[in-house]
Amino acid sequence: MNIAIEILVRFLAMVALLLVNGVVLIYMLRKVLGHLHLRIGPNRVGPFGLLQTTNDVIKLLTKEDLRPAAADAWLFNIAPFLVFVPSFMAYIPLVFGPELAVTRLDTGILVIFAVLSLVPIGIMMAGWASNSKWSLIGGMRAAGQQIAYEIPLLLSVLGPVMMAGSMDPSAIVAAQSGTWFGFIPRWFVLPQIIGFVVYAISAQAETQQTPFDMSEAESELITGFANEYGGMRFGFLYLAEFSNMFIVAAVGTMLFFGGWQLPWIETPGWAAPFVFILKTYIGIFTMMWARGSLPRFRVDQMLAFCWKRLIPISLTWVVVWACIQRLAFEAAIR
Amino acid sequence: MWGLGVLKGFGITIKNMFRPVITVQYPEQRLPIPERARWAVHAVFNEDGTPKCTACLICVKECPDHVLRVESSTRPEGGKHIDTYVYELGACMMCGLCVTACPYDAIEMSHEYELATRDHSDLTRMLLFDVDAASPRRTPREDAAPAPTGTEAADA
Numbered sequence A: 001m002n003i004a005i006e007i008l009v010r011f012l013a014m015v016a017l018l019l020v021n022g023v024v025l026i027y028m029l030r031k032v033l034g035h036l037h038l039r040i041g042p043n044r045v046g047p048f049g050l051l052q053t054t055n056d057v058i059k060l061l062t063k064e065d066l067r068p069a070a071a072d073a074w075l076f077n078i079a080p081f082l083v084f085v086p087s088f089m090a091y092i093p094l095v096f097g098p099e100l101a102v103t104r105l106d107t108g109i110l111v112i113f114a115v116l117s118l119v120p121i122g123i124m125m126a127g128w129a130s131n132s133k134w135s136l137i138g139g140m141r142a143a144g145q146q147i148a149y150e151i152p153l154l155l156s157v158l159g160p161v162m163m164a165g166s167m168d169p170s171a172i173v174a175a176q177s178g179t180w181f182g183f184i185p186r187w188f189v190l191p192q193i194i195g196f197v198v199y200a201i202s203a204q205a206e207t208q209q210t211p212f213d214m215s216e217a218e219s220e221l222i223t224g225f226a227n228e229y230g231g232m233r234f235g236f237l238y239l240a241e242f243s244n245m246f247i248v249a250a251v252g253t254m255l256f257f258g259g260w261q262l263p264w265i266e267t268p269g270w271a272a273p274f275v276f277i278l279k280t281y282i283g284i285f286t287m288m289w290a291r292g293s294l295p296r297f298r299v300d301q302m303l304a305f306c307w308k309r310l311i312p313i314s315l316t317w318v319v320v321w322a323c324i325q326r327l328a329f330e331a332a333i334r
Numbered sequence B: 001m002w003g004l005g006v007l008k009g010f011g012i013t014i015k016n017m018f019r020p021v022i023t024v025q026y027p028e029q030r031l032p033i034p035e036r037a038r039w040a041v042h043a044v045f046n047e048d049g050t051p052k053c054t055a056c057l058i059c060v061k062e063c064p065d066h067v068l069r070v071e072s073s074t075r076p077e078g079g080k081h082i083d084t085y086v087y088e089l090g091a092c093m094m095c096g097l098c099v100t101a102c103p104y105d106a107i108e109m110s111h112e113y114e115l116a117t118r119d120h121s122d123l124t125r126m127l128l129f130d131v132d133a134a135s136p137r138r139t140p141r142e143d144a145a146p147a148p149t150g151t152e153a154a155d156a
Helices: A003-036 A052-062 A073-089 A108-116 A119-129 A133-164 A169-174 A193-206 A231-256 A272-293 A299-333 B004-017 B058-062 B097-101 B150-155
Strands: B041-043 B068-074 B080-088 B107-109 B124-132
Touching (some): A003 A073, A003 A231, A003 A272, A003 B004, A133 A193, A169 A231, A272 B004, B058 B068, B058 B097, B097 B107
Antiparallel strands (some): B080 B124
């Protein structure tokens, strides 16, 4: 096949996945949060309110593109894309099946977290360029939070990487095939349960969801860094948030829950992407469940929790697991 | 144990997923409103269609917001004639003092609660217009009871 066409097709598939995910996740979030709180959620537009997000997107697309007079025009315009592009790039190394990925990268996990670490820069830019104190506080909080929680996030990822001996997502998924003792699925979540809990908490913070959404704390900062944005610029910020949610859930699936593989039985090739998406959506549901259950932390509590609890726990776990694996390895070769 | 409350909260919310919703979808579904709810003031009529109002103006004097206005005249053969009984709904705070004060139960707090209008002038209502007022002698107060006996007074 012509290489240009192939690149285009892969690119378009990525865009389609991202946009469809955004639309589905926004609807899902509102429905799930509604039912967690004994409410209904959207139910007016279309059957069961299914067309609500479509309508919202049309509204965002047709809205006037406003910019505050005192804003720094160049930074203000470019910031939503700086938030959006990294979360778009993080789709590249995801493996949806044995042969199904945008491209195979030997350092895929590293690439995902490297590009996601660019998000705080865009968010801070948005907060600063809006020239509003609420936006600035929101942007600063978001940057501080994301930089802090990236450390336990990366440390918790090290466990599965050590077990698989590779940073290639497809190798990590392949290492989780089969069973232990014949009946326990060989998923890394079982030996890495501490790592997984740390990963889940940091992922929740990294995507700025409620217990950790001080950056947009609507009761104090209105919507934080997104405050002065409207129309499709706001749409990009919002879409990036939901796309990040999908990415951290997908990475969690790949690292801890066997990726596209069904437990116990051989996964047929056509079913792999569906299994992967299903597992990812279960992960996303859990994140929404936490979002609907827990009240927001205070900003100092959130940072203290990260620096004084999560980082020591995950560091200790990395060392402990390295020792365990080394000893097991030496026992195996003797 | 530390963190147990968080898990308990998760349990409550996941149980909520399977409980019926408490939302009442208002225009289609309505809850019954309490019997003594106080909404817009309505005039009360006798069975033959004549108003119970005697134009005594006690409600007008009692109203803290001055939303009631009664214009009355004396008929040549005696008795009062109500020209207009105007009620400014937009300024009413539904306190119910006029209804409490009325000695003839001629007005009531109704259950009409959907009070939004498209036009400001609709907020000024004519409760009574160009009718003869009731004569207090002809229509005595309905709950006028005989003088309380000693035991009732003690209960009170």
